[in-house]
Amino acid sequence: MNALQEKILKDGIVKQGNILKVDSFLNHQMDVELFNEMGKEWKKRFEGKKIDKILTIEASGIAIACIAAQHFGVPVVFAKKAKSVNLDGEMYTAEVESFTHKNKNTVIVSKKFISEGEGILIIDDFLANGCALQGLIHIVQAAGAHVEGIGIAIEKGFQAGGRMIRNMGYQLESLAIIDAMDWETGTITFRE
Numbered sequence: 001m002n003a004l005q006e007k008i009l010k011d012g013i014v015k016q017g018n019i020l021k022v023d024s025f026l027n028h029q030m031d032v033e034l035f036n037e038m039g040k041e042w043k044k045r046f047e048g049k050k051i052d053k054i055l056t057i058e059a060s061g062i063a064i065a066c067i068a069a070q071h072f073g074v075p076v077v078f079a080k081k082a083k084s085v086n087l088d089g090e091m092y093t094a095e096v097e098s099f100t101h102k103n104k105n106t107v108i109v110s111k112k113f114i115s116e117g118e119g120i121l122i123i124d125d126f127l128a129n130g131c132a133l134q135g136l137i138h139i140v141q142a143a144g145a146h147v148e149g150i151g152i153a154i155e156k157g158f159q160a161g162g163r164m165i166r167n168m169g170y171q172l173e174s175l176a177i178i179d180a181m182d183w184e185t186g187t188i189t190f191r192e
């Protein structure tokens with residue numbers, strides 16, 4: 001069992017509606033030491049890949065991506081939730097449906113910050129149905145860059161996203177994959 005899994009068992013709270021609350025170490029208060037271990041692990045798992053940049057999505061992905069980036073020695077770009085629909089053509093855009101908030105956001109990345117031919121590592125905190133990842137993959141493809149890999153902290157393996165992304169042929173490295181969780185008993189079962 002790795003450090004992230006231990007932390008989830010110790011401090012994660014299972015909520016009704018298939019939500020795992022991890023705001024004491026990941027989504028609100030942040031355990032930087034743990035993030036550093038996660039970054040080290042992704043560096044190992046993506047050894048040999050040509051990674052020029054890390055791409056994530058605001059807000060919770062940013063801190064994880066920044067700590068990971070120190071192990072890769074590359075910049076981080078985060079997709080921003082667009083505040084206005086008045087986009088000027090200088091942006092790559094994607095529609096992302098939020099699993100937790102049940103609303104749709106347009107996310108944007110300036111064309112300045114992802115270039116044709118770049119190798120991109122996508123990092124995010126959670127993988128549920130895969131909408132966030134699909135949006136980020138769409139942006140990388142629109143830029144003519146290449147997704148070298150995807151690093152996720154917590155994958156909810158009982159939702160469809162992980163299977164879909166692996167079927168698309170991407171190297172998806174989730175540091176904790178939850179196969180089942182029960183809000184009534186608080187039980188969390190990890191994939192071996």
Ligand code: 5GP
Nearest residue numbers: 018019020099126127128129130131132161
């Ligand atoms: P997806 O797009 O894969 O359906 O959902 C991924 C996004 O939803 C993540 O970026 C994360 O912010 C949020 N999310 C999905 N499931 C959970 C959950 O169980 N707990 C928390 N804290 N966030 C989640």
